[in-house]
Each structure stands twice: as C-alpha cells, then as structure tokens.
Amino acid sequence: AIRMTQSPSSFSASTGDRVTITCRASQGISSYLAWYQQKPGKAPKLLIYAASTLQSGVPSRFSGSGSGTDFTLTISCLQSEDFATYYCQQYYSYPLYTFGQGTKLEIK
C-alpha cells in the first residue's frame, strides 16, 4: 500500500501568515493527490485535486503543488476560518485510497 506522510503533524500560526504543509508519498503517484480540510465535528471538505487544481468555491489563497512523491499545500494569508486539520490523499492506486495522518493548524 502507498503510504502518505505529512509534516508537520501540528503547528501554530497567526492570522495573515503564509503556511506550507508537506505530503510525501512512499512511491510515485504522478499528480493523483488531493487535499482536504476538516474542522472539529465536521466532514472533510475537498480543497485541491490533481495536486494543484482548486475545487470550485475554494478561496484562491489555497494552492497546491508537486508531482511524483512530494507535494505541498500553501495558504498564502491565513484567515481565522482556516484553522483546521488538513489531510492529503492519494488516489493513484484507485480505489485503494490512502490518507496522510493529518496536519493540525492551530492559532498562535
């Protein structure tokens, strides 16, 4: 199975900061990489797919990049509503999907 490893597992930031979350796949997955945002008690929400394509309705301050094994999610200017947990997911080995362990973004 393809393993997805996110870093960091958690970190603190302030409103207005630029933040980057990294996701690494245990083998090449081309661009079959999605990012989700999850807030406490809520279902995950798709933010980015195909590594860099913004889902409809997602603010442009979110961006994704990478291919192969290394990927990043960047939030250019943190807003209060962005404090949440973020997960990457590979769908290269469809339908045997795997998720990263999550990155919890907290307010400093």
Place this chain on the structure above:
Amino acid sequence: EVQLVESGGGLVKPGGSLRLSCAASGFTFSSYSMNWVRQAPGKGLEWVSSISSSSSYIYYADSVKGRFTISRDNAKNSLYLQMNSLRAEDTAVYYCARDGLAVADPFDYWGQGTLVTVSS
C-alpha cells in the same frame, strides 16, 4: 444541492453487527462510485470500502475484508455498509463519500457521518 445523509450508527457489543445507510440526493446517484471512510476518535481518515456505480466492482481495506459488505440500491439512491464481527477498533465515525466522475477521482462530497461505538 448534493446531499449525503448517513444513519444506522450506535452502540454495539464486540462480535455484533450493524448496518449503516447513506441516503443520497441532488445528483444522479447511479452514475457515481461511492465509498465509506471512517475516522476513529481523535485519529485520521481511513478508507474502508468502494463500490462502482453498477456494483460491478467492490473493494475493501484489509482491516475490514471478510467482515464488512458494501452494497447499493440505485433505485432508492442509497448506499449501505453491513458490518459483522465488530471489534473495538472499528469504533469510529463512518462517512459516505462520493467519487468524482473520472475513473480515478478524489471524494468531492461527504456526508456528516454516523458514529459507531463497539464496546461491551
């Protein structure tokens, strides 16, 4: 508006069974593959099972293979998960999630989840 509404969760003893349902609306259910994803308390997301639009292809995570059965009824716009031989480690919120229309797509819509607790 796409909606996915799970039901059927609850408290069950180890070794017991439970059947989850997911009612879909706002889209052509019969055109989409569907999935179950779970999240243990305080933990990350784990894909559980997938079923293709016509039920021709069904897949399971190794952790549930042989114990869980996914199914769907396109006439009723419903997805199901029959869970047998439940274990404490199956305790989680279970989400149904829709695939995109491409062969390999992420999950573009999720339900609100239903909590399954396995405990004596």
